[in-house]
Amino acid sequence: MSQNVQIVLASRPHGEPTSDNFRTETVPMPSPGDGEVLLRTIYLSLDPYMRGRLSDAKSYAEPFEVDAPLGGGTVCEVVESRSADVATGDVVLAFTSWSTHAVVPAAAVRKLDPSRAPLSTALGVLGMPGFTAYAGLAEIGQPKEGETLVVAAATGPVGSMVGQLAQRAGARAVGIAGGPEKCAYLTEIGFDAAIDHRSPTFVEDLKAATPDGIDVYFENVGGAVWDAVLRRLNDFARVPVCGVIATYNDTEAPSGPDRMPALMGAVLRKRLRIQGFIQNEFASHLGDFHRTVGPLVADGTIKYREDIVQGLEAAPAAFIGLLTGSNFGKLVVQVGDLP
Numbered sequence: 001m002s003q004n005v006q007i008v009l010a011s012r013p014h015g016e017p018t019s020d021n022f023r024t025e026t027v028p029m030p031s032p033g034d035g036e037v038l039l040r041t042i043y044l045s046l047d048p049y050m051r052g053r054l055s056d057a058k059s060y061a062e063p064f065e066v067d068a069p070l071g072g073g074t075v076c077e078v079v080e081s082r083s084a085d086v087a088t089g090d091v092v093l094a095f096t097s098w099s100t101h102a103v104v105p106a107a108a109v110r111k112l113d114p115s116r117a118p119l120s121t122a123l124g125v126l127g128m129p130g131f132t133a134y135a136g137l138a139e140i141g142q143p144k145e146g147e148t149l150v151v152a153a154a155t156g157p158v159g160s161m162v163g164q165l166a167q168r169a170g171a172r173a174v175g176i177a178g179g180p181e182k183c184a185y186l187t188e189i190g191f192d193a194a195i196d197h198r199s200p201t202f203v204e205d206l207k208a209a210t211p212d213g214i215d216v217y218f219e220n221v222g223g224a225v226w227d228a229v230l231r232r233l234n235d236f237a238r239v240p241v242c243g244v245i246a247t248y249n250d251t252e253a254p255s256g257p258d259r260m261p262a263l264m265g266a267v268l269r270k271r272l273r274i275q276g277f278i279q280n281e282f283a284s285h286l287g288d289f290h291r292t293v294g295p296l297v298a299d300g301t302i303k304y305r306e307d308i309v310q311g312l313e314a315a316p317a318a319f320i321g322l323l324t325g326s327n328f329g330k331l332v333v334q335v336g337d338l339p
């Protein structure tokens with residue numbers, strides 16, 4: 001165990017990332033200083049927000065640096081500890097890098113209890129994406145009995161949680177996903193309707209699935225899905241804007257007429273509430289999230305799906321695919337063996 005393998009950002013992508021934007025390096029194993037821990041990566045989370053950090057455009061998070069390891073949420077085993085608070089052998093949630101090992105301050109990790117839920121869930125249904133769904137609905141979406149909620153990227157960790165939580169609040173949940181297999185899964189886990197955004201009849205299908213209009217649209221994707229949804233929004237609809245993945249690889253503004261006046265007109269006439277959010281600003285909901293959702297995941301009431309790819313070297317291709325829908329469920333890389 002004398003060497004660490006890591007994936008660095010070789011160059012910033014223009015448009016869709018390619019394998020050339022990533023480089024694998026073997027470097028000496030880091031060693032922990034006082035108050036630090038050396039971690040062995042078990043699972044690495046791949047998330048759409050990482051696309052923004054590959055770019056140096058100004059955003060809510062700092063860009064990843066060229067020639068430096070890419071960062072990410074990880075589940076790790078502590079292999080050496082220089083802190084009294086964390087022991088060798090502990091399994092922890094951390095923010096480290098696309099690497100087999102990393103050194104971080106012990107204060108920055110959170111111990112996980114492997115007996116509570118599969119460790120990978122700390123990156124998905126019980127982690128940042130699940131919490132994003134919970135907080136975005138609690139603060140902005142606020143679905144109510146008898147209302148209709150629509151969410152796209154609905155088989156992913158954010159979307160599947162959004163739909164299931166909305167149903168628990170008494171709303172009808174309509175999921176949008178890419179392809180018949182993903183739509184079948186949505187029906188299987190109990191969504192009231194599932195629509196394929198790749199179908200040529202998507203706009204008509206959305207209309208048929210939302211006969212009473214849409215009261216909450218949890219915006220995960222933007223693009224053509226948003227165009228279709230906007231027409232179906234009811235007066236006083238709420239739109240938590242969580243992500244616009246359809247445009248993350250765009251290099252120029254969309255062609256065609258300027259749609260901003262129509263959008264602003266609809267916002268006014270329908271008195272829409274459209275609000276962007278980043279999950280960490282709602283951290284006050286974290287305790288409630290774990291108390292409420294943890295047991296529902298543990299007893300199987302809330303369903304989730306994971307897409308676990310094997311080996312750190314698989315991370316770049318898996319990440320590139322995430323941006324166009326080749327993942328089916330929460331995308332996680334298994335970097336090392338379970339303890």
Ligand code: NAP
Nearest residue numbers: 048132153156157158177178220242243245246278279325
């Ligand atoms: P995910 O659903 O596991 O993966 C992304 C999915 O987006 C793909 O599988 C694909 O699903 C869909 N997609 C890609 N291009 C699309 C397009 N042009 N039109 C429609 N759908 C498209 O991802 P996730 O982690 O749950 O994240 C979902 C969204 O939440 C992302 O936009 C992400 O950036 C956002 N997010 C925001 C926060 C926050 O704090 N604001 C936190 C976490 C995540 P289909 O094959 O079904 O189309």
